[in-house]
Amino acid sequence: MSTQPSTQPPSTQLAGSTKVRTAPGAASARFLSSLDDRRIPRFGGFSAALLRLELLRKLRNRRTLIFTMIMPAVFYLIFGLTNKDEMLGSTNAALYISVSLATYGAMIATTTGGAQVAIERALGWSRQLALTPLRPAAYILIKVIVSMVLGAVSVIVVFVLTATTGVHAPLTTLVSSGLLVILTSCVFAAFGVMLGYLLPAENAIQVASMVLGILSLIGGLFVPLEIWPDTLQTIARFTPAYGVGEIARAPLGGGYDHWAIVSVLVWLAIFVAGSALALRRDTSRV
Amino acid sequence: MTSQTTSHTPASAVPVHRGAVTASAVALNHLTKSFGGITAVNDLDLTIRPGEVVAFLGPNGAGKTTTIDMLLGLSRPDAGDVEIFGMPPRRAVSLGYVSSVMQTGGLLDDLTVRETVEYTSAIFASSLDTDLVLKRAGIAEIANSVVKKCSGGQKQRLRFAMALLPDPALIVLDEPTTGMDVTGRRDFWHQMRADALTGKTILFATHYLEEADEFADRVILIADGKVVADGSAHEIRGMAAAKTVSATLPLTDGEPTAEAGVAELVDLLGGLAGVESIDVQARRLRMRTTDSDAAAKMLFDNACTDLEITSHSLEDAFISLTAKGA
Numbered sequence: 198m199s200t201q202p203s204t205q206p207p208s209t210q211l212a213g214s215t216k217v218r219t220a221p222g223a224a225s226a227r228f229l230s231s232l233d234d235r236r237i238p239r240f241g242g243f244s245a246a247l248l249r250l251e252l253l254r255k256l257r258n259r260r261t262l263i264f265t266m267i268m269p270a271v272f273y274l275i276f277g278l279t280n281k282d283e284m285l286g287s288t289n290a291a292l293y294i295s296v297s298l299a300t301y302g303a304m305i306a307t308t309t310g311g312a313q314v315a316i317e318r319a320l321g322w323s324r325q326l327a328l329t330p331l332r333p334a335a336y337i338l339i340k341v342i343v344s345m346v347l348g349a350v351s352v353i354v355v356f357v358l359t360a361t362t363g364v365h366a367p368l369t370t371l372v373s374s375g376l377l378v379i380l381t382s383c384v385f386a387a388f389g390v391m392l393g394y395l396l397p398a399e400n401a402i403q404v405a406s407m408v409l410g411i412l413s414l415i416g417g418l419f420v421p422l423e424i425w426p427d428t429l430q431t432i433a434r435f436t437p438a439y440g441v442g443e444i445a446r447a448p449l450g451g452g453y454d455h456w457a458i459v460s461v462l463v464w465l466a467i468f469v470a471g472s473a474l475a476l477r478r479d480t481s482r483v
Numbered sequence: 484m485t486s487q488t489t490s491h492t493p494a495s496a497v498p499v500h501r502g503a504v505t506a507s508a509v510a511l512n513h514l515t516k517s518f519g520g521i522t523a524v525n526d527l528d529l530t531i532r533p534g535e536v537v538a539f540l541g542p543n544g545a546g547k548t549t550t551i552d553m554l555l556g557l558s559r560p561d562a563g564d565v566e567i568f569g570m571p572p573r574r575a576v577s578l579g580y581v582s583s584v585m586q587t588g589g590l591l592d593d594l595t596v597r598e599t600v601e602y603t604s605a606i607f608a609s610s611l612d613t614d615l616v617l618k619r620a621g622i623a624e625i626a627n628s629v630v631k632k633c634s635g636g637q638k639q640r641l642r643f644a645m646a647l648l649p650d651p652a653l654i655v656l657d658e659p660t661t662g663m664d665v666t667g668r669r670d671f672w673h674q675m676r677a678d679a680l681t682g683k684t685i686l687f688a689t690h691y692l693e694e695a696d697e698f699a700d701r702v703i704l705i706a707d708g709k710v711v712a713d714g715s716a717h718e719i720r721g722m723a724a725a726k727t728v729s730a731t732l733p734l735t736d737g738e739p740t741a742e743a744g745v746a747e748l749v750d751l752l753g754g755l756a757g758v759e760s761i762d763v764q765a766r767r768l769r770m771r772t773t774d775s776d777a778a779a780k781m782l783f784d785n786a787c788t789d790l791e792i793t794s795h796s797l798e799d800a801f802i803s804l805t806a807k808g809a
Contacts, residue, residue: 230579237578250598258593327555329577330606331606
């Protein structure tokens with residue numbers, strides 16, 4: 198236990214401040230007057246350095262990597278590639294499934310990324326951050342961006358697999374679909390942040406994953422909406438995963454429900470407002 | 484005790500001018516905070532001058548942490564206000580005027596020690612060099628270790644490093660040495676004292692009396708959300724040094740002069756240096772004094788018998804002072 202690296206005698210520690218000791222008055226006067234030059238950081242403390250460190254944390258987390266990269270890729274190989282020669286309406290089934298799985302991967306990455314705030318609150322890290330100039334909005338923005346980047350990696354992994362396994366997928370289709378997936382994943386980043394502020398740390402991530410599974414299933418990501426009974430189909434159109442999936446598949450050329458755009462915007466507004474409310478409630482006790 | 488005078492010098496020698504003149508590092512005015520029906524902090528007033536090293540001493544539940552939370556802007560008082568160098572706490576925090584070392588938590592397991600410091604450094608507009616801070620906190624050697632693998636003491640040093648980073652004028656420490664070994668505790672405080680010399684103000688909460696006694700210039704005893712004693716470490720130790728001397732008064736067989744004789748003796752005893760209280764019940768006299776020898780001699784010379792001297796530990800003084808506040 199006693200690996201305390203501080204066994205050097207105190208005298209060496211003090212060596213630097215001997216000068217100070219001879220004239221404490223002058224030194225502290227200088228120090229106190231230097232305080233006037235201090236300023237508050239721009240953008241509420243948001244910076245590229247923080248983004249880099251947060252991304253590094255993500256990449257170190259093996260569980261995150263499994264869920265956001267390996268799982269969608271494996272699912273594609275199992276469910277997508279095997280349907281390479283099938284057609285779903287006018288689109289190749291493998292491509293359809295590939296886009297759905299990329300969407301799912303991005304959803305997982307962004308939701309769990311957002312829900313990370315629950316864990317950081319439990320660790321007392323949020324409290325630590327409250328003792329810095331970092332504004333909650335800047336903190337959340339960093340979480341959202343980092344989880345969207347991870348979602349993007351998930352999309353790229355699935356699409357590269359799709360493009361290299363002989364599925365007919367024009368590059369422009371993949372790129373535009375991929376960009377739409379990444380763009381709409383902000384809905385789920387907001388969803389994750391909201392859950393992160395509302396749920397206790399022990400189960401925030403689990404609850405988030407479970408909710409995502411259900412939403413993806415009825416929202417038409419795992420199976421086409423058409424297999425569900427009419428009532429469920431109608432309900433499904435009002436759930437958050439539906440709009441995101443529809444928009445992601447729009448570049449495939451099979452046509453899409455224009456209400457999906459409204460759905461995505463409304464859900465985004467709901468989750469952002471929910472996060473803001475939860476955050477306000479949270480800061481009163483940190 | 485020379486250190487006391489040294490660290491007080493900046494306070495008196497250097498008045499702080501900034502816009503409006505602010506002579507105080509911390510000013511708590513009528514601070515009140517309750518949770519449910521329980522009043523945690525009760526109309527607390529306190530002023531700390533720049534350069535002071537102040538121990539906030541009190542039993543658990545005395546309101547130390549609640550006060551510190553309000554002082555740092557982590558929670559809002561129900562009534563009263565906080566000023567740190569003449570500004571609201573949130574602003575003082577954002578400018579890096581004040582930083583804090585927390586008791587537990589507050590670290591990310593998946594970053595290395597260096598990365599954790601870099602993270603904090605990236606937030607502040609200006610901060611000290613990462614390597615310098617790591618060295619000062621005595622964790623330069625473990626800079627590349629992952630936080631998860633650090634010992635409790637190492638983690639506390641890391642929290643300390645993060646608190647040093649903005650080069651604050653005021654450092655607030657909530658039970659800072661919990662989980663440290665003796666060497667760690669020494670080094671930690673040694674570092675804090677060196678910092679105090681450059682004009683830093685230090686406020687630390689503790690329930691270790693020795694820690695308050697050894698490292699603080701000024702000790703503030705708090706109980707039930709109120710200040711019950713406020714003085715130099717020396718004065719507080721003086722309170723603790725008092726002993727109880729008791730003796731049986733001489734038999735006077737109901738003579739009319741008996742009452743007068745007792746009163747005379749009590750007057751005499753009261754004139755001795757260091758006497759805090761004298762109490763006579765039936766024929767037994769009990770007194771609290773810091774100079775028990777002088778009291779014992781006088782009692783003996785006046786034909787008192789059954790002399791008893793009991794000493795009080797720091798603990799006793801602490802308990803009696805904090806219980807009085809109730």
